[in-house]
Amino acid sequence: MTTTEARPSKLTPRGRATRERIIQAAAELIYEHGVQNTNNERIRLAAGVSGSQLTRHFPTKESLVRAVIAWRADTVIALHKIPQLGHLDTFASLRLWADSYIEREELCRGGCSYGSLAGEALKAAPSLRPDVADGFERWEDLFRAGLTAMRERGDLRPQADPDQLTHLLMAAFQGGMLLNQAADDVAPLRDALDAALAHVESFATHPVPHDDATGGEAP
Amino acid sequence: MTTTEARPSKLTPRGRATRERIIQAAAELIYEHGVQNTNNERIRLAAGVSGSQLTRHFPTKESLVRAVIAWRADTVIALHKIPQLGHLDTFASLRLWADSYIEREELCRGGCSYGSLAGEALKAAPSLRPDVADGFERWEDLFRAGLTAMRERGDLRPQADPDQLTHLLMAAFQGGMLLNQAADDVAPLRDALDAALAHVESFATHPVPHDDATGGEAP
Known part of the structure; x- marks a missing residue:
């Protein structure tokens, strides 16, 4: 990839702030309306920047979408690093992760902020595929590290992969969020994550205690 | 919804054939390039119809996308009704269903033909949400019926939902197909479906035999 956009590392603090404001405005518009329905004019107005500022930071729409993909991945990954979730390396913290989405339906209305963008970007610009893959990989690394720690600690049997x-x-x-969005109902995500966690727990070396208020499946 | 499009039920056989040709051409272009990158001119050329024919059948892009959604759902549902898959009401037929995707990577390159369209349509036109939901529901009905039959027959324990x-x-x-598309690798779909089927089998009343060639997980 060669683009002529201003390198973020060479920007002044003020330039970096402007760049960040453009990315955030674009990310919100894209989440609401999709990539194709988000034009320069809308982004410019939402970010409060001039056309030439926008072009200097992002000479092409592809360069802007690429930056939005990385920003969305960073944002969703940061949400997984809050202290309450620990390192996603206990059954309780995985349950808490699932509940944080299941119990906040408003988070699900527009689909996964990263997944819905990923699907659209993959369709619109095949050249963005490596960027989309990178975001998923970095996100998945958090779960992989947590599950690996659980296996090494002996919470999960050696057969757990x-x-x-x-x-x-x-x-x-990802699939549950898409089905939620279509059904306008949180049941698909709840069911899919409950079952997925039950499968993870099937590798537990000791019975996993379930708080009746949040965990477990209905009889 | 009110549209002025020609009612399919009132069309002559020739009119119906033209309508079908437009839908198929649009569906293929949309799968390849996305809804927003598929304009009337491209559809007209691919379907070999005039502008006025296109407009008579589909006065708005939304009416055409609505027809493509229904057509994609019908198509994917028909694929699930081939004799080899039975009624998706045995462990073997569910395994065969999963393998039919896992073993044909080329089917996964552009994502799920229905799911990728669903994600884009939900973002671009909220008014299409009920149409998207209807397709998922009709598709899911096949699995629900098969799993219900397995439970009634006693293949699955009563606790299976x-x-x-x-x-x-x-x-x-759906999630596996999206991750496949991003990773350009079939591993996410394979892993997700293997695990999902293992969870279904955890409700089996008798051990489920695995053909080494297709089923089971690596040790």
Whole structure:
């Protein structure tokens, strides 16, 4: 990839702030309306920048979408690093992660902020595929590390495959968010994540205690 | 919704054939390039129809996308009704269903033909949400019916919840297809479906035999 955009590392603090403001405005518009329905004019107005400022930072739409993909991935990954979730390396913290989406339906209305952008970007610009893949990989690394720690600690049996379980959790999450959005109902995500966590727990070396208020499946 | 498009039921056989040709051409272009990058001119050329023919059948882009959504759902549902898959009401037929995607990577390159369209349509036109939901529901009905039959027959324990297991299978499939597309690798879909099927099998009343050539997970 060669673009002529201003390198973020060479920007002044003020230039970096402007760049960040453009990315955030674009990310919000894209989440609401999709990539194709988000034009320069809308972004410019939302970010409060001039056309020439926009072009200097992002000479092409592709360069802007690329930056939005990385920003969305950074944002979703940061949400997984809050202290409450620990290192996603206990059954309780995985349950808490799932509940943080299931119990906040408003988070699900527009689909996964990263996944819905990923689907559209993959369709619109095949050249963005490596960027989309990078975001998913960095996100999945958090689960892979947590599940690996659980296996090394002996919470999960040696047969547990952190790669496979990570793919299950991420696929159930992404697919569940899409089905939620279509059904306008949180049941698909809740069901998919409950079942995915039950599968992870099937590798537990000791019975996993379930708080009745949040965990477990209805009889 | 009110549209002025020609009612398919009132069309002559020739009119119906033209309508079908437009839908198919649009569906293929949309799968390849996305909804927003598929304009009337491209559809007209691919379908070999005039502008006025296109407009008579589909006065708005939304009416055409609505027809493509229904057509894609019909097409994917028909693929699930081939004799080899039975009624998706045995462990073997569910395994065969999963393998039919896992073993044909070329089917996964552009993502799920229905799911990728669904994601884009939900973003671009909220008014299409009920149409998207209807397609998923009709598709899920096949799994729900198969799993319900398995429970009634005693292949699955009474605790198995066909609704929950259906949501798991569909979410793992949709999410797995998206992750495949991003990674350009079939591992996420394979891992997610293997794990989802293992969870379904955890409700089996008798051990499920695995053909080494297709089923089971690596040790």
